[in-house]
Amino acid sequence: MAPSFAINGAFPSARVTPPSVTGRFAAVYSEVQNSRIDHALPLPSVLKNPFIIVDGPQSSAAGNPEEIAKLFPNLFGQPSAALVPSDSHALPVNQKLKIGVVLSGGQAPGGHNVISGIFDYLQDLAEGSTLYGFRGGPAGIMNFTYSFVYSNMVVWNKYFPFTVMLFGGFDMIRSGRDKIETPEQFKQAEETVQKLDLDGLVVIGGDDSNTNACLLAEHFRSKNMKTRVIGCPKTIDGDLKCKEVPTSFGFDTACKIYAEMIGNVMIDARSTGKYYHFVRLMGRAASHITLECALQTHPNITIIGEEVAAKKMTLKDVTDYIVNIISKRAEDNYNYGVILIPEGLIDFIPEVQHLIAELNEILAHDTVDEGGLWKKKLTDQSLKLFEFLPKAMQEQLMLERDPHGNVQVAKIETEKMLIQMVETELEKRKQQGSYKGGFRGQSHFFGYEGRCGLPTNFDSTYCYALGYGAAALLQSGKTGLISSVGNLCAPVEEWTVGGTALTSLMDVERRHGKFKPVIKKAMVELEGAPFKKFASLRDEWALKNRYISPGPIQFTGRGSDAINHTLLLEFGAQA
């Protein structure tokens, strides 16, 4: 391709602040919010100067490449793309693009920054383009044809609400958990993008949403449509990552918010000397958040779900592990401490899963008698576990059901359950004379507080680059890639920008007799550097108090550009 135009040096700022902000955003902001509006986001050097896009070698899949190839006949094998500096741009001249963007799934700090990255790219390198924001997640695309034009959409061409850009949250266009799955839904999406004459669509989401993005890309390509699709890695859980995508956005901010609270609670624990704080942290599928928070704060006890699963620990094993440390600390007169528990802990314990499955079966078909005869229908192992559970937990399992009559696993307050089990076990040991301390548990759940905080400098910059890069990929004609910004432990100028074939992250799962493509969630690797570092230190943290209070996230001055431990340990050597 011949270069279409060339600019040397930095681009002139194309940002235009809207003359007045009205409607739902006509609010007064806090001083810190206002300071973020004025915060100029740095771009990696490669985005500030002319670049060309260079393809890498053909890609494969994370597993079962033959099946992935069948599912994605048009996209399988696509190379990764890297932006590299060039004397001049190789982009179409005077091309006005129409790009759609959608937020999908749970909130993560930085989503608005991705959108503003896309917008700024269009202003800088495709003047006169239009950005469409679909409201309410994928449903905004599917329902588009039903509600009349623009009713579920925001259109930005000249102005962009920079006031909300750095504030966290997805409230600008909201998110949604719908999926584009059925043939009818694909058809609806097809009609919407055709009606809008979209050149591209950016899907900002987690593993499921990016799988969905790739299916859409394949669908559009198979129909020879011009609409390309690019994904962006979003989830505070940190479980969407790979070599080319070192982290998902939002993880950094969420962990730092939780770590601030954990640090405060630690100092409180040490000051009163009489409470054990059990802190449950968001992150159902993987324990990355819990691990990162542990590395930031050095709690006395940290439970990592993946380790519990690998060691096939039972609930009794987990309880004993905690109780042993509490007993040992009591010998040193430390009757206080902080314990971190991942939200998804019980999903990692096979025996609990078995019990719940059996309970669902029994409750669906039998009446539960007060005398407890129904318990005879439980297997020995499940009965033993059921009897081991605190009474309140037993009741919760029996009484709180979802509309289908199933036990509501998500509603189980694991931290309260553990407090009760630990208390019971300590009481037993006290009577046996092997424990002489005093135990008082305090429970906490840190979750919603971290999903919409003001993004850290890292997440702000990372998201902006992800969006800017996604637009570059779209303009270059790429589809089915996930925006990939790397070398993140180096200064921002040195970050790499490109795209990774979504099919290369995929494996298949057998569901209802069919192969379904999935991007496997990245779990905590027990052989990975973050877990190994944690494992090498946890015994010391358990007995000596090595608490660190990270303090609140800073936007200027010292600590404001801190790189999180997970990223540093996994990718720091690159820098």
Add this chain to the structure above:
Amino acid sequence: MAPSFAINGAFPSARVTPPSVTGRFAAVYSEVQNSRIDHALPLPSVLKNPFIIVDGPQSSAAGNPEEIAKLFPNLFGQPSAALVPSDSHALPVNQKLKIGVVLSGGQAPGGHNVISGIFDYLQDLAEGSTLYGFRGGPAGIMNFTYSFVYSNMVVWNKYFPFTVMLFGGFDMIRSGRDKIETPEQFKQAEETVQKLDLDGLVVIGGDDSNTNACLLAEHFRSKNMKTRVIGCPKTIDGDLKCKEVPTSFGFDTACKIYAEMIGNVMIDARSTGKYYHFVRLMGRAASHITLECALQTHPNITIIGEEVAAKKMTLKDVTDYIVNIISKRAEDNYNYGVILIPEGLIDFIPEVQHLIAELNEILAHDTVDEGGLWKKKLTDQSLKLFEFLPKAMQEQLMLERDPHGNVQVAKIETEKMLIQMVETELEKRKQQGSYKGGFRGQSHFFGYEGRCGLPTNFDSTYCYALGYGAAALLQSGKTGLISSVGNLCAPVEEWTVGGTALTSLMDVERRHGKFKPVIKKAMVELEGAPFKKFASLRDEWALKNRYISPGPIQFTGRGSDAINHTLLLEFGAQA
């Protein structure tokens, strides 16, 4: 008094960093913590230059001055003291002081800063002095004679652990909730301060602890002992304040930490559009924290305990108030929101207090039959309320008792209780056709997270001045005063420093047939500026979404020196 020595201009810094920190504080700190170590604390001008102490007019009491005069024959009527600039100091020459300091009651960010203020004063103006920190609160003073010298004490003369100075928490010497009450305990305290030959004692605490401080001061004075006692106003609850003491330390930091979390949850609520977040905030006796957080964040609904009490609202009234707003919001398609509830809400509702008293009586003397015949012993009003409560609440009231068999009011999770009651009422209205929205409640309790955070710049500076001033008062021979730093909305240089007679804050309460002196808790004034501002805006906040996300506390840059709303509204006109 003749001036003993004179220094013009700023004092040379007397701070010596200890050559190495060992033991429990030999920790690695976070980058933000380290940045706080280097943070130089400004002093009010009056403390940076030569000053003399000027007495005001004779004082009286907050109530029943005759009784207070009888209880404090030696101290009643003491004038307030103000530090005023002078050509030269009027302080004893070469006087080496021995000062004790004790932390009393719950944690509040800034306690260490008070201690470092005392230490720095001694270094600056009484070189060669020694500061003794009693460990574990007032018990550290009382038990001093039992455990051998220094075992429950920290001694600082040349070095001070500045590394922990700005970190929040009371972990340097810990706190305690014991009181010095009985004649034997006064005797013990007397022996301790004599053994250590103390010139003065600084008691850092809330209303109870400062009452205690005054009783100690009276006791020492009555025995012609040289030991003087000065109090310092500490409590995150913000309910120890008066004209001369505009705020208690810790309130600013705690509110800003909670407001950060509330702001995050607000953006989350607006992003998903499907949850009502019920946030319970610490502060049992007074609702200052809830009010301040409301002014900082603009929630849809805020319950202020003092208003509930003044209007004699029932639990049903509170529920209806919430439900009415939720219904109205549903008409605008807002099926989400944020609701703030003070921790002590149910203490403000008389009918709940009656019910609990009746339950305690019944449970102490009667057996509770499954059939519910016991309920006939409840008065009509209490029975009606009991039946109105959600089942889980009823069970909690019946089952969870303290060691004396009493209902554990503090354990009641008011936010969960309200969610259930609101849900039930909305369900009723839905069936009646007057409500068509969808309701999903999420509960939060923000408490321990705010007591030991890194103090804001305001609390750091305020505490440092409180401690510095307290030492000045002691050196000048003052006793029975509370350290008072005023004009807090003006720049730090213009802050006033002095002491207020503790007896002037006191009233009496009749307990066990005797008059007991008490410093009345400062409640939210319904005629005060903060509540009035809130009341004038809450209807708008209820229906329109005027959320503000204050973001994390900043230590440098914009927003880092923000004065809280309560202080600004109550005292801003002074500046």
